[in-house]
Amino acid sequence: MTAPAVVSALTVDVEDYFQVQALADTVPRAAWEDMPRRVEKNTERLLAAFDRAGVHATFFVLGWVAERHPALIRRIVAGGHELASHGHGHERVDRLGPAGFRADIRRTRRRLEDTGGVAVVGYRAPTFSLNAATPWAFAILAEEGHRYSSSVYPVQHDLYGTPGAPRFPYRPDAGLLWEIPMTTLRTLGRNLPCSGGGWFRVLPYPAFRLALRRFHQAHAAPGVFYTHPWEIDPGQPRLAVRNRLSRFRHYVNLSRTAGRLERLLEDFAWDRMDRVFAGVLGEDGGNPASRRQFTTSAAAGGRTPASASAGRPADAASGGPGHTGR
Helix, strand or coil: CCCCCCEEEEEEEECCHHHCHHHCCCCCHHHHHHCCCCHHHHHHHHHHHHHHHCCCCEEEECHHHHHHCHHHHHHHHHCCCEEEECCCCCCCHHHHHHHHHHHHHHHHHHHHHHHHCCCCCEECCHHHCCCCCCCCHHHHHHHCCCCEECCCCCCCCCCCCCCCCCCCCECHHHCCCEECCCCEEEECCEEEECCECHHHHHCCHHHHHHHHHHHHHHHCCCCEEEECHHHHCCCCCCCCCCCHHHHHHHHCCHHHHHHHHHHHHHHCEEECHHHHCHHHHCCCCCCHHHCCCCCCCCCCCCCCCCHHHHHCCCCCCCCCCCCCCC
16 A cells, blocks of 8 residues: 655745845845835745645745735635735844844734734744754744744855754744744755755756755655745846845745645645644644634645654754755
């Protein structure tokens, strides 16, 4: 009998093309309001692709986007997808400090919940900026009502990465919050990024597919894939990015991403973070801060997650190669 397919988590970081960290020196925050916004249209394209494939995803949304596109938030929820937080204005956690971080996630969670009408329990840090410099952030997330974070990337990179972090779900400092790290493939003593983003655009699709299959074969555990709405938009404005590496990271293969994504949706089984990792999230000790009551018309459908495989013990890792993305 053929073993059932491992169901992995499909995620989208909902931010616009001018808000990414790699372009922070090109488009200052003060100029955001003057930039033509494309996030709603591009997110709608992703929603349509997921609907065609019959899959659901987790959308980590900026509060900044939710304030300006409330109808988009409601469409995400109505489609049966999980609504989660990406912080308010894509500011790195390690630059906010504890008080600023608490204010940021509190503001964002309230905005998303009030707009979407559902509880928001998931969080992803902008630029994967939960790292060795922010050990205080996990407790604050739990205190503010979050049950999980997917913010640690166990790779080495010039903009982010925590190479020595566990590679599988774990509770930082044995607290209430679960950290669900981005997926990596352990090869020759190094962690290779296997979660999407820039590498999904840089590598030939068969190479990325092989890496994710090897991860599933090695661990029988779900992975985490992420993309951004701007990554399927080759028609976005071409900004005058002085840094050649940043320019390459942002614009490489934008015209191919949508097609690759459709192949990925067919080649693997996908669902929302909260369902894929239901096995570990059910062990959160009943975090009372995450138990606000809401009503929603969102459908509860989706593929059955391989939750039993999500509770693997933490696996420490060492450094990995450079990674394009964000």
